[in-house]
Amino acid sequence: YMRKRSEFGRPCNFSDWPAQVTLDIPPDPSLASDFILRSPVDSSVQHTSEMAAHEVNTERMEVESRGINHVEGGWPKDINPQEKEHTARFRKKVEKEENYVNTIEHLSTLMEHYVRQNNTINIYEEYFEEEEMVELEDESPCAKTINILRDPNVIKRMATHISWNPNISEKLAVAYSNLQFQHSTRNMSFDSYIWDLENPNNPELSLTPSSPLVCLEYNPKDNNILVGGCYNGQITYWDIRKGELPVEVSTVEVSHRDPVYGAIWLQSKTGTDCFSASTDGQVLWWDIRKLSEPTEKMILDISGNEVLKNALGAATLEFEPTLPTKFMVGTEQGIVIACNRKAKTPQEKITGTYTGHIGPIYTLTRNPFYPKIFLTVGGWAARIWSEEIKESPIMCTKNHLSYLMDGCWSTMKPAVFFTAKSDGTLDVWDFLFKQKEPTLSVKVCNESLYSLCLQDTGSVIACGSELGTITLLQISSGLCTLQRNEKNSANAMFERETRREKVLEARYRERRLKERAQ
Numbered sequence: 312y313m314r315k316r317s318e319f320g321r322p323c324n325f326s327d328w329p330a331q332v333t334l335d336i337p338p339d340p341s342l343a344s345d346f347i348l349r350s351p352v353d354s355s356v357q358h359t360s361e362m363a364a365h366e367v368n369t370e371r372m373e374v375e376s377r378g379i380n381h382v383e384g385g386w387p388k389d390i391n392p393q394e395k396e397h398t399a400r401f402r403k404k405v406e407k408e409e410n411y412v413n414t415i416e417h418l419s420t421l422m423e424h425y426v427r428q429n430n431t432i433n434i435y436e437e438y439f440e441e442e443e444m445v446e447l448e449d450e451s452p453c454a455k456t457i458n459i460l461r462d463p464n465v466i467k468r469m470a471t472h473i474s475w476n477p478n479i480s481e482k483l484a485v486a487y488s489n490l491q492f493q494h495s496t497r498n499m500s501f502d503s504y505i506w507d508l509e510n511p512n513n514p515e516l517s518l519t520p521s522s523p524l525v526c527l528e529y530n531p532k533d534n535n536i537l538v539g540g541c542y543n544g545q546i547t548y549w550d551i552r553k554g555e556l557p558v559e560v561s562t563v564e565v566s567h568r569d570p571v572y573g574a575i576w577l578q579s580k581t582g583t584d585c586f587s588a589s590t591d592g593q594v595l596w597w598d599i600r601k602l603s604e605p606t607e608k609m610i611l612d613i614s615g616n617e618v619l620k621n622a623l624g625a626a627t628l629e630f631e632p633t634l635p636t637k638f639m640v641g642t643e644q645g646i647v648i649a650c651n652r653k654a655k656t657p658q659e660k661i662t663g664t665y666t667g668h669i670g671p672i673y674t675l676t677r678n679p680f681y682p683k684i685f686l687t688v689g690g691w692a693a694r695i696w697s698e699e700i701k702e703s704p705i706m707c708t709k710n711h712l713s714y715l716m717d718g719c720w721s722t723m724k725p726a727v728f729f730t731a732k733s734d735g736t737l738d739v740w741d742f743l744f745k746q747k748e749p750t751l752s753v754k755v756c757n758e759s760l761y762s763l764c765l766q767d768t769g770s771v772i773a774c775g776s777e778l779g780t781i782t783l784l785q786i787s788s789g790l791c792t793l794q795r796n797e798k799n800s801a802n803a804m805f806e807r808e809t810r811r812e813k814v815l816e817a818r819y820r821e822r823r824l825k826e827r828a829q
Contacts, residue, residue, distance in 0.1 A: 312630055315681045350742070357435055361399075363617050364399055365744075369492055383406070385567045386398070386401070392564055395652065403483075403802070413605045418825060428560060437648060439730040442723070451787075451789075452739065452787050452790050454737070454753045454772075454785065454787065456782055456786040457780050458509065458783040459780060460514075462487060463504075463513065463514065466498060466499045467779045468490060468499065468523070469487065469489060469490060469777050470486070470762055470775025470780070471524070471525050471526065471591055471775070472486040472528075472725075473773045474529050474764065475766050475767065475773070476490050477530055477531050477534055478534045478690050479534065480767070482779075482820055483505070483764070483773060483806070484503070484505045485504055485505075485527070485781055486523075486524035486525060487500075487502070487524065488570075489796070490525070491572070496651070499523075499829065501520055501522065501674070502519055502521050502537070503517075503523075503553065504516065505805075508573070511663050516551055516555060518689060519555050519775070520541055520542065520545075520625070521543070521545065522543035523541065523542045524539040525540050525541065525542055525571055525572055526540040526574050527539045527574075528541075530582060531582075533583035536550050536551050537551070540570070540571025540573070540587050540589075540683060543570075544568055544589060545560050545562075545563060545566045545567075545572060546560070546566060546568065546574065546585075547559070547561070547691075548599040549759070556600075560602065561597065562602075562604070563601070564637055567591050567593060567595065568589070568591040569589045569624065571586045572585075572625060575587075577596075577635075578632045578635055582821050583598050584606075586638070588625035588627075590626065591619075592610055592611045592623060592624055593623065593625075594608070594609040594611065594628075594640065595608055595609075596608075596652075609657075610622045611623045611640060611661075613664055615656075615657050615661060623642040623643070624644070624673055626643050626671045626673060626689075627641040629641070629676055629677060629685070631677045631682050634682060636664075637649070637652075639685065640675070641675035642671070643674030644671075645666065645667070645671065645689060646664050646665065646666050646672075647664065647665035647672060648661055648664055649662045649663045650662060663701050664701065665696055665701050665704075666701075666702050666714070667687070667694055667696075667703060668694070669690045669691075673718075674689070674719070674734065676719055677720075677724055678725060679720055679725075680725040680798060681801075681802065682806055684696070684697055684705075684805050686718055689715065689719060690714070691711050692707050692709065692710050693715060693717065695805075699809060703815075705805065705811075706742060708740060708749075713732045713733045713736075715731070715733075716731050716760055716761050717730070717761065718730040718731065719764065721791065722765060722769040723770075723793055724741070724767065724791065724792075724793055724797065725797065725798055725801035726797075727740065727741045727791075728773060729763055731760035731762070732762075733759040736752055737755050737763075739753075742804065743797065743800055751790065753784065755780075755782050756776050756780060757796050758778050758780075759776065760775070760777075761775050761776060762775035769791040770786050770788075772784050786792055
């Protein structure tokens, strides 16, 4: 830094002045070799006033990482513990010795004494259980928008299906397609996307199918693999490690004839099995390692004749992993079909039907706490059913002015569920507290909501709209925290309503018998 001699001792004259770079020292890579890493770095802090100088010379403790390889020990040198025959022969020999028996008897009395001593007092006993449950009744229910993901294309498409990554809660896959008949334009994109919530402006990965995706699901065993159902009826699967193009696509001849509205992974050892349903009236089972043909086929003909032209079109599909042979299908005709995959005859495969909706059933989902209870959404209302009663639902919401498009159960509270409406409103229902009106209604957007998907934690819900916008809402803790005795209360409510419907059903049958007799 240089300065003229005439400026030495010059009086300061302060004034406002813009910032100036007095000196700029650029980095010099050649100096990197002179850099010495100091290890370890010692620093001392003294909080008391220093009365005198003290010095202590201590030995430095050097630490290094070491691994230990554990092998099975205790065997004599002449016996190889890897050989089962040798070890079994040695065990038999030792067990016959008198010394062995005496030692075991002596040790067993000691061990029994200590086991009894341990069991005398439960060291993990909770003395203040009641204080653990936080009472959240004072908080009013609410939901706030935490993120918005927009379809990056100029020509917008519906967000037809949403699937959260089973392992990474920050990622979700969204299927985009235009389901309005003959409304697709020539320049409309076929792509669907995987989004990372940390970068909501641009999708993390584009999935490019041969036809727009109607549904898209993550594999619960491997979050790098996704299965998709296309608008033209084909089944595709992606391995995101291999890029945006599908690994394999089912052949058109053996695929569905209509859009695939449901594709669900099955519980299997390989994790490669899935099944799909479409409005063409077929349910097809697939192994993604060989999509050239389905492994099994079923036609949704409720008469049991398996005639395709009489089959009911599937609009939604439901599968509960705890009931591996059972699945349910919601149809365009408003009928729920309960099926058993392992039945031998076509008549036995359809175990029952539930009739209650006027129009198509858009959603069919089992309660995560009570699998016998399931929710259907379609027309102007949502209905709750029990597997035991096929004639009528046990509970239902009021009829809304606008159409209901989707719905799902809460993963945290047994009596809470969500519904999406065509006026852009998300309704949150808690049937334990209020059944005539929703506990919370949120106006998410001006266009129609089309799809819903709740995160496993139960606190974040993704809502897909007609223009392809995904709105992420944070649900207030009162609607996603399990209260004391809530499970028992919900179970009692569902059982009470089931019994009530059974009584009404019996009376109705009696009345019909009397009318016939007259």
